[in-house]
Amino acid sequence: MLCESCKKNNATVTLTEVKDAKATVFQLCEACARSQGCPGQQNLLGDLLSGFVAKARSAESTVEKACEVCGMTYRGFRAKGRLGCPHCYELFEEELTPLLEKIHGSARHIGKVPCREGEESSSLHQQRELTRLRRQLREVIEQEDYERAAEIRDRIQVLEVELSSGTSSSGSGPESE
Numbered sequence: 001m002l003c004e005s006c007k008k009n010n011a012t013v014t015l016t017e018v019k020d021a022k023a024t025v026f027q028l029c030e031a032c033a034r035s036q037g038c039p040g041q042q043n044l045l046g047d048l049l050s051g052f053v054a055k056a057r058s059a060e061s062t063v064e065k066a067c068e069v070c071g072m073t074y075r076g077f078r079a080k081g082r083l084g085c086p087h088c089y090e091l092f093e094e095e096l097t098p099l100l101e102k103i104h105g106s107a108r109h110i111g112k113v114p115c116r117e118g119e120e121s122s123s124l125h126q127q128r129e130l131t132r133l134r135r136q137l138r139e140v141i142e143q144e145d146y147e148r149a150a151e152i153r154d155r156i157q158v159l160e161v162e163l164s165s166g167t168s169s170s171g172s173g174p175e176s177e
Contacts (some may be wrong), residue, residue: 002027006029008029012033015028065092067088070084071084
């Protein structure tokens with residue numbers, strides 16, 4: 001079949017153009033297809049093969065990594081469904097982040113924190129409050145509510161001082177609103 005564009009060379013590329021839910025098929029030679037913005041067949045094959053090679057290399061490097069603390073490999077994690085120790089989270093972070101985002105919608109823990117006794121629980125509470133306030137500050141700045149942003153900024157500063165000094169507010173005053 002001859003190229004529908006130049007009518008000289010054999011057509012080796014099928015180009016399908018979709019406009020307004022209508023598909024139009026063109027039979028083109030490689031030169032005309034390139035002039036239409038389509039990559040040549042050699043480029044497509046090369047890209048496909050390089051993609052397979054890259055995927056295989058990343059799979060090999062992932063399998064080779066083993067936790068220094070517990071000996072867990074990524075392949076072992078995939079087989080068991082759980083990691084061996086807290087160090088594994090750091091070692092396999094690159095592989096785990098997309099997986100956690102897919103499963104939980106986020107790679108950060110946003111759920112409940114168990115209650116602990118004494119100073120540690122108030123410190124955890126203050127850390128969570130600080131995180132919440134920083135998120136709220138970003139939101140009000142995006143909304144251009146600068147007065148509210150200044151109030152939140154001041155509350156953040158009070159909490160940061162309390163955390164660094166190891167004290168907590170008594171729940172009274174403007175900083176505990």
